[in-house]
Amino acid sequence: MVTIKDIAKLANVSTATVSYVLNNTRPVHPDKEKKVREAIKELNYVPNSAARGLRSKKNQTIGLVITDITNPFYPNLAKGCQEVLKQNDYTLMMYNSDEQHDQISNVVRHVREGKLDGIILANLVTTDIDNLKALNELNFPTVIVHRNLKNINMDSVVVDNYSGAHAGTEHLIGLGHKNIIFFQGINESPVTIERKNGYIDAMKTNGLEPCIKEGKGSYQASYSQTLKLINDESQKNPTAIFASSDIMAFGVMDAVKTQGLSVPEDISVIGYDDLFMSSWNSIQLTTVRVPTFELGKQAARLLLRKMNNDSEKKNHLVLQTELIIRKTCNPL
Amino acid sequence: MVTIKDIAKLANVSTATVSYVLNNTRPVHPDKEKKVREAIKELNYVPNSAARGLRSKKNQTIGLVITDITNPFYPNLAKGCQEVLKQNDYTLMMYNSDEQHDQISNVVRHVREGKLDGIILANLVTTDIDNLKALNELNFPTVIVHRNLKNINMDSVVVDNYSGAHAGTEHLIGLGHKNIIFFQGINESPVTIERKNGYIDAMKTNGLEPCIKEGKGSYQASYSQTLKLINDESQKNPTAIFASSDIMAFGVMDAVKTQGLSVPEDISVIGYDDLFMSSWNSIQLTTVRVPTFELGKQAARLLLRKMNNDSEKKNHLVLQTELIIRKTCNPL
């Protein structure tokens, strides 16, 4: 293994000088710098990251915690983070576990081991608040993405879930729908709650009665729920369903079709997120677009800023959603 | 920050003893061990990973290189890796970049920096062979997953792409189809080549003429290609299309529907991979299932073994595919 000593020897300078040119931390005479650079190239030297980390307490790596890598919502967010992190010579470490608790404790351990310089937390559920507080009190650079936290003051970048849902509902109402059902996602998720509230308020403002069903954030649950809904006589027939995520909208639409009904002729459907397959020709889902890539980029940028300027006050960025009108909503 | 010295002091032992109990590397008197453990708990001590890494040249982290995290094929593979790695106290670092070259050089840099203890490479294209060879010569623990390499002897775990494609083609032929078109994926990918060969051989064996079209591994390209195919008069009408990945099959099916034809009544379609949405009710794609999760698990296991037993000869695991018959293929 080639070390800084080898470079120093070959270039006829001290290890300090090598370090200076490596990190640009002090002016170095051009001749010496040249020699050092040549030596580095000749021996194909790469600084050891553990040694660096031990000295400087920085590892150039930041952690991204997501609930489920399998959920097509996250990869783009991760990509966004990665793009800006990479530009700044940081590496992204992804933490993803179906067991919420496991995941957080893992990350906290790594933080305490000094492996991470900062973390980005994506869409945790409200039950994590305690862990979050602990992290916050450690004063460890952390930003929350895609989640709004009322009770705890942490940096965050989120999407305006409320107004996206409000706009989506208004769209349906504008089309003449009155009996609009909302499928909510995972119960504890603030994202779901905000979206639900946007829907409820839009309904009430228009003198309509909100009606919430459980979609549990999954295709399957939404599918069965829809089946039940359609076959339940006591249910006044809904003319539109607002699914609080695209995945759920897919389940809804598939169930509708199974029953010999069609979207949007019999039932209008609107989703939320705008996953990549929502624009496919066979789907053409009208939905509320969430700028996931941008969310990731902004989160990473904010984190980087915090890491360089610890004293800065807390930031709360809110990105806007966009209603994407495709072909799953008809006027009544 | 709590260090090993603090523990040693509090427990009235040497730092060596603390290290021994921490790593179980030497027998320690039960009394002392108890004291040490109490001290660790009391001070809430966690060993610093950089210091450990510097000393022991191990970082308990391994890298997974994938082409595109956005491709729904990979998350499950990553999950599989993560599951076994986590059980063995390793962390997974995901490298994913659309620019192939960038990605590899990044990983190689990290290897040389000593950040990684091993790497798993997923589905690279043939143009990476040089980088791969370099890695191989470094004798750095590496396993290739979902890729078959002829010219270079590296550990690998792959799926039997050839026979999966062969079986899929036979299925179509068994249904009476003769005019079966194969949509190939990304050109340089060995995976695509193997699948194509399986198709070609099955066709020839049955006295049929193979016909390959470019699907480029994407929904869009397959969509347009299918449109062209259907509207091209010179093309004798195909009765079945074998897409070498599900994503491409989706594009094919959507294009077919756009033309007023239907699957499987007018054209049978079969995919490859079995992505999560392939089983959705509106899709029900007949496909060749690739055990992605298992692929990841086996790759991680193999890597771990290599890391502990460097001298072991090269391993080449081949997992089997499974033909999943759903509803997109009709008898002719």
Next chain:
DNA sequence: ATGAAAGCGCTAACAA
């Protein structure tokens, strides 16, 4: 079974 101490490769304080 245990402790003293060297040293992993690097950065940066201090001295020149």
Next chain:
DNA sequence: TTGTTAGCGCTTTCAT
């Protein structure tokens, strides 16, 4: 502008 050197927190050799 440059060099000497201490020391980051840990593992492990050597001695006991």
